[in-house]
Amino acid sequence: MSGSTSSLRHATADIEELRERFRPVFEKIAEGNLDREKGRVFPYEQVRWLIDARFGAVRIPRELGGFGASLWQTFDLLRELGAADPNVAHVWRNHLAFVEDRLNAPRSAATDAWIERFLDGEFVGGGWTEANNGTYANIQTKLVPEGDHWLLTGAKYYATGSLYADWLDVLAVNPDGVPTTALVKADQPGVSLVDDWRGFGQKTTASGSANYSRARVEGDHIFPATDRFAYQGLFYQTALLAILAGITQATLRDGIAALKARKRNYGHGLAQSAGDDPQLLQVVGKVSADAFGAQAALSASTATLDEIAHARIAGDEEAVKRALLDGHVATTRAQLVIIEAALRATTIVFDALGSSGVSEDLLLDRHWRNARTLASHNPRVYKERILGDWHVNDADPAKVYAISAGQSE
Structure with missing residues (x-):
């Protein structure tokens, strides 16, 4: 199916303009994250803020009324939203995937009607x-x-x-x-x-x-x-990875704040002030590296998804097949890197904080709980085997799903 018959277009958005538009909403969402976590308060209002800001139209081409973002830009924004509130970010996974599916579908009156619904703020769940x-x-x-x-x-x-x-x-x-x-x-x-x-x-x-x-x-x-878009499984998985990368960034943010707030240090520490202790600073440095690694892996893997979309736009089916293989390999590698980084960072951050770090007032355990939950959606042990089988035996990493487009839980 030629990409020219679909609503897919090359990206025209500028990432800084997108951040300028959505970051104030993300920051507003972040302000109440801790209280919502403590009280299990559903973020109806926060989801509506994003709908009203037209976050659901971020991938729709400008000529059709959207923002014209690339997949890399879309998932980087989702990462930032995940750092603000991973629950709110996860809510958007199915909506963004269905938008992508309708952009890939052949143009028709019915498909155009869906795009209009998205532009009007109608929201899709899974x-x-x-x-x-x-x-x-x-x-x-x-x-x-x-x-x-x-x-x-x-x-x-x-x-x-x-x-x-x-x-x-x-x-x-x-x-x-x-x-x-x-x-x-x-x-x-x-x-x-x-x-x-x-x-x-x-x-x-x-x-x-x-x-x-x-x-x-x-x-x-x-x-x-x-008939669903060929990189659907990769899209669903990448949404989870974006949120995990966001959680890792939030862990660094909150770990730094908690260490700065510590009033005393252990007697066998290396400095009177916790914030001057080289070993505690080393922990923060390691968490920082994990956040950097997660973001870098996400960026690299989402670039391969854009290559699939570009091949679809060109109508080059052979290029689509090659790009899909690259996308499966890159997404699998990113999953292994990002999950490892998120689980390590959300665990070792407590090594820099002492007993005060486990306070329910800080609720730093939410980062590990949320990361562990997201990481369990699509078990990484299988992905390690699939990746190894591809390296050694040239096994197709996409031929393990019951549905050809692939779908994680």
């Missing part, structure tokens, strides 16, 4: 992972035709962003057993969203259950899952 231990190879959620529309019945978990959404992006199978995605209005009869996420991190992402009982789906709101 619903791919089967509840009750279902898998992508055994999808139990069903779509059946009824007159001029379809009916959706099934149960999903990890429905991230659902409580904030106008639309839910749901994976089902049609009567022929073909995996199909359906866009369902969140507030209609037959849709039940349940806040039953029990994870110890990412507590306010609305990643619980979504249940569907003969929910209506319009005919132009269903798409074969195999």
Whole structure:
């Protein structure tokens, strides 16, 4: 499919202009992060601030009314948002992915209508992972035709962003057993969203259950899952990596502040002031290097995603295939680097702080809990094996997913 028939365009945005627009919103979101974490307060207002700032249109080309950002720019902004509040950043994962899918889709009246919805501030939540231990190879959620529309019945978990959404992006199978995605209005009869996420991190992402009982789906709101954009799995994974890189940056920020606030040092320390102790400064330096490494890995891997998009725009399918291979390898490498950096930084930061560092007033443990939760979405041990198999045996790193475009939990 030629990229010229889609809404994808080369990026025209300037990263500093994007930061100037969105950083004040990120900073405002960061101000209440600690209190929301302590009280498990859902950030409805904060998500709305971003919608009103048109964060959901960041990837839409300027000529269509958006900001024309590259994938590198988009994920770098998501990293900054992750440093402000990783829960809010995670909420945007499914929306940004569906926007990318509609940009990749052939231009049509229906596709243009979706882009207009995005520009008008309508928000999309997720619903791919089967509840009750279902898998992508055994999808139990069903779509059946009824007159001029379809009916959706099934149960999903990890429905991230659902409580904030106008639309839910749901994976089902049609009567022929073909995996199909359906866009369902969140507030209609037959849709039940349940806040039953029990994870110890990412507590306010609305990643619980979504249940569907003969929910209506319009005919132009269903798409074969195999038609989803080819780098979808990479996009989903990179969104998590951007947030992890943001958490690592936040750990450095909060670790520095906590060390500066320490009033005394241990008797066997190397300086009277904790802030002058070379060993404690060494810990901060190591956390700083982890934050730098995470950001660098994210930047390198997202550049390969832009190369896939560029090949799509050119309509060069062979170049798309080559870029996809590079993208899978780069994203896998970035996952290993970023997860290691995030988990190490969020652990060792306490070595610079002493007993005061574990105070619930600081809630520094939220960084580790959130990082550990995000890192568990798509187990890195498998990725190490996949990467090694590619190096040694030229194994295709993309041929391990039940759905060709790939999809992490």
